[in-house]
Amino acid sequence: MTQRRPAGGKGGMRTRNAASPTRQGVAAKELQAARRKKRQKEVMRNRIILGVVCVALLALLVTLVVKLGGAILSSGGTADTSTITFSKDGQVVFEEVTDFDTQTYSKSEFKKYTQNLIKEFNETNGEKSISLKRLTYRKGQVYIKTTYKDAESYAAFSSYSTYNGSYEGAVNAGYDFSVLFCTTENDTKGTARAVTPDEEFAGMNVVVVSENVTVKVPGQIYYVSEKSTDVVDANTVSIKQADGNNDATDLVYIVYQPEK
Structure with missing residues (x-):
């Protein structure tokens, strides 16, 4: 006799058990998808952080390169035209750029001649009154960089009137300020006018030069004598010289406030 299986027997149990793996598979897939999205978010976040760090490092590198390049240029660069630089400590640096004639001197002869001139001057005026820093040749010109202990040493060696010091010291040294002066503002040269030097120049420093050169002073320029000058x-x-005659010279006064 065949027995009838009660409703809800093993057959029903098998049906419910067969459905269970399907529900577990869906849950597992949802969990995996959630984990994958989380990992993607973490990867994106890490990429953003890495990108920001890379940009910051690149900016820092560019800044360092620019500063280093500026330092190298300022320390090792050479002037394109003859330039006198008056330093805060009183030293004078002269960079001379002039045509070089190989028919008069060979390069080795000229260098030896220059070294001998400096040696003889130092023997008379004191050791290291002048130092030769560089002597090079470029495109038919010679570049000579020399440093001088002070403006007096430069004047004695070059035979050009040269002074760097206080206005009061310049007056005591016999310099005459009864010439037309221009004020300087925004790196430009103003209109020439007569000044009252004892009132306007008191407490300031003065550079006096009698050469056709570029002059750099250690401070802010406020006045410059009118003739033969341009403010850079x-x-x-x-x-x-206005007519381009480099054999002619004028006594030029530059009044400045020294940097602190």
């Missing part, structure tokens, strides 16, 4: 920037003046 806040601490630089170019001296040249």
Whole structure:
């Protein structure tokens, strides 16, 4: 006799058990998808952080390169035209750029001649009154960089009137300020006018030069004598003759406030 299986017997149990793996598979897939999205978010976040760090490092590298390049240029660069630089400590640096004639001197002869001139001057005026820093040749010109202990040493060696010091010291040294002066503002040269030097220049420093050169002073320029001068920037003046005659010179006064 065949027995009838009660409703809800093993057959029903098998049906419910067969459905269970399907529900577990869906849950597992949802969990995997959630984990995958979480990992993707973490990867994106890490990429963003890495990108920000890379940009910051690149900006830092660019800044360092620019500063290093500026330092190298300022320390090792050479002037394109003859330039006198008056330092805060009183030293004078002269960079001379002039045509070089190989028919008069060979390069080795000229260098030896220059070294002998400096040696003889130092023997008379004191050791290291002048130091030769560089002597090079470029495109038919010679570049000579020399440093001088002070403006007096430069004047004695070059035979050009040269002074760097206080206005009061310049007056005591016999310099005459009864010439037309121009004020300087925004790196430009103003209109020439008569000044009252004892009132306007008191407490300031003065550079006096009698060469057609570029002059750099260690401070802010406020006045410059009118004749043969152009203001280049806040601490630089170019001296040249209006007619281009480099054999002619004028006594130029540059009044400045020394940097602290």
